[in-house]
Amino acid sequence: MTVKVRLPRILTQAVRDGLRHEVTGDDVGQVLHGLFEKEPGVRNHLIDEDGRIRTHVLVFVDGERAGLSTPVPDGAEVQVLQAVSGG
């Protein structure tokens, strides 16, 4: 599947080629893996030391909250957001 990935603006400093990418993968984990091959500096900002999506990072597939194993249909949009954590 080929999907579009959108990253939050705060990660501008971590990317080489912008905040929007097209990558392939059958689920969110594979999509993020493809993203990290293009933008290796992003990995540490999205994945924690347990190999999970960071606690305060949200991933949506076509507007629905998703996890690493969530399937992604062809042409989907995977959006990464910063959670509203705090007061």
Next chain:
Amino acid sequence: MTQIAIGTHKGAYLVEGIDGQWSVEGPLFPGWKVTALGLAPDGTHLAAVGSNWFGVGIQTSGDFRIWEQTESPPGWPEGGGRKMDQVWAFHHDGARLWAGVAEAGLFTSDDHGRTWAPVDGLNEHITRSEWLPGFGGLCAHRILTAGNQAWVGISAVGVFRSDDGGVTWHLKNDGVPPVGVPADVPRPEVGYCVHGLAHDPESPQRIWRQDHAGMFRSRDGGDTWERIESGLPSGFGFVIWRDDNSGRLFTIPLTSDENRVPVDGELRAYVSDDDGDSWLVSGSGWSDAPQYTGVLRGAFDGDNQGRFCFGTTGGKLWLTDDNGSAWQQLEASFPRIDAVRLLR
């Protein structure tokens, strides 16, 4: 021209002064904490950035204006149970770059910060299971090197020394009281809350230590420590800085553990010209208005040519260009300042 870089809780700033006229560029890395500023052996500028949401990153630059993030900052192995909370300090020994981090550990880089390797002899020290965090977390925040020797300060664990280039490490805290341990209890092996370290590069066994428990000095590479607080209004603080040209020591006393602001609101740098035997207020220019703010361990820098600067937790920048005789505070206000580097 004076050029000062400031790392704050919300980005970094570049302050330039020409003939008394000051300008500010920034923020760099908007929205990110800039927790440490440093230099690689090849002259590459380094900035450690951090976020409560997105973890840490290492940025590199040749000119302090155009930055590139490295692919992989120092990191703990996945599944190992440790979190990489913050990069606290950079240090280079002319060939190798070191980084101190929280959760506490040391990492080294032989390619000017692009990739990092853990210093296992310290990070997996036999006492590791007994390490406990201080108020600022469990952090390795100060690094000194001289030849094959290295020292690291970890809060609230203590000072470690390596005599074999970082392969093995030994605790060096004799003479310093542990934190929160009654006097009648046997001294623990760890639990010493070092805040800052400085040494004499010409005689590196002479080390000065701003500790949670006061100001201390060692003449034997850390084997033993003696208290040196004559003239200080308080032994508590974070900053210890040695001007390697004059030998002058600088510190900025704060009231106490529970009250981390200047005594009576009088923000002053104190200096010693006798290796810490006695201390007095550094020059003039200090505000008569109350200054209930703090100065953190990474927020003081100097160029060994008489110029020094420091930033406060209240976001003010102070500087002197005459070895501490006259100080001035810039009008500009910044977010909480964690790190300062005097670039030129």
